[in-house]
Amino acid sequence: MRDTTKHQGLRNQLASVLEAKGIYDTKVLNAVRKIPRHLFIDSSFESHAYQDKAFPIAAEQTISHPFTVAFQSQVLEVKQGEKVLEIGTGSGYQTAVLLEMNAEVYSIERQHELFKKTSLFLPKLGYRPKRFIFGDGYKGLPEEAPFDKIIVTAGAPFVPKALLGQIKVGGKLLIPVGDKEQIMTLFIRKSPKEFEKHELGDFKFVPMLKKKN
Numbered sequence: 096m097r098d099t100t101k102h103q104g105l106r107n108q109l110a111s112v113l114e115a116k117g118i119y120d121t122k123v124l125n126a127v128r129k130i131p132r133h134l135f136i137d138s139s140f141e142s143h144a145y146q147d148k149a150f151p152i153a154a155e156q157t158i159s160h161p162f163t164v165a166f167q168s169q170v171l172e173v174k175q176g177e178k179v180l181e182i183g184t185g186s187g188y189q190t191a192v193l194l195e196m197n198a199e200v201y202s203i204e205r206q207h208e209l210f211k212k213t214s215l216f217l218p219k220l221g222y223r224p225k226r227f228i229f230g231d232g233y234k235g236l237p238e239e240a241p242f243d244k245i246i247v248t249a250g251a252p253f254v255p256k257a258l259l260g261q262i263k264v265g266g267k268l269l270i271p272v273g274d275k276e277q278i279m280t281l282f283i284r285k286s287p288k289e290f291e292k293h294e295l296g297d298f299k300f301v302p303m304l305k306k307k308n
């Protein structure tokens with residue numbers, strides 16, 4: 096696992112590209128400058144690792160575009176020590192960003208291959224979520240609820256009720272909703288029964304998978 100000054104230079108450039116695209120949260124930009132994204136993808140893509148592109152990871156999944164990760168992280172407004180549930184661990188890059196923002200992270204992955212790979216890989220880089228869970232994100236994580244923030248990193252055909260029920264009052268659920276393309280949708284829980292909904296533009300994610308294998 097090599098990380099060089101050249102990689103650092105490319106990361107700084109990527110952070111500038113993201114800034115130009117509207118990312119202003121310094122915690123997010125610093126995370127992008129710090130996390131060695133080239134180590135999260137297959138070495139054959141290494142030379143492109145710091146472009147704003149998605150790449151295949153294992154199990155027909157993709158590591159999200161850096162802009163998407165940065166945008167979601169910025170919208171979440173993660174504060175020190177907040178409890179954050181991530182649905183769709185994937186490569187673990189988004190998980191690392193949340194940890195750089197000093198969140199207490201719980202991350203669920205539905206595909207065993209990715210769950211195993213990433214739960215071994217992230218600690219090697221010093222990234223330690225509170226828990227990695229092999230499970231079904233549609234159910235959330237009732238035994239650890241409520242969460243300050245919940246982030247979904249796969250395209251959801253609908254908004255799972257269980258997830259809305261697992262955010263604190265004042266907390267946020269950020270979820271891309273739709274089949275082929277998704278609308279990034281933010282729910283803010285105003286009271287036990289009231290949610291404010293904001294639509295934040297079009298994105299493209301791999302689909303959130305229905306049933307657990």
Ligand code: SAH
Pocket residue numbers: 156157158159164182183184185186187188189190203204205206209230231232233248249301302303304305
């Ligand atoms: N943030 C990740 C995104 C990976 S793609 C990254 O940038 O690497 C979406 C991930 O969600 C995939 O790993 C996929 O296996 C996972 N996923 C899909 N459906 C899921 C579900 N129902 N529960 C949990 N994870 C799911």
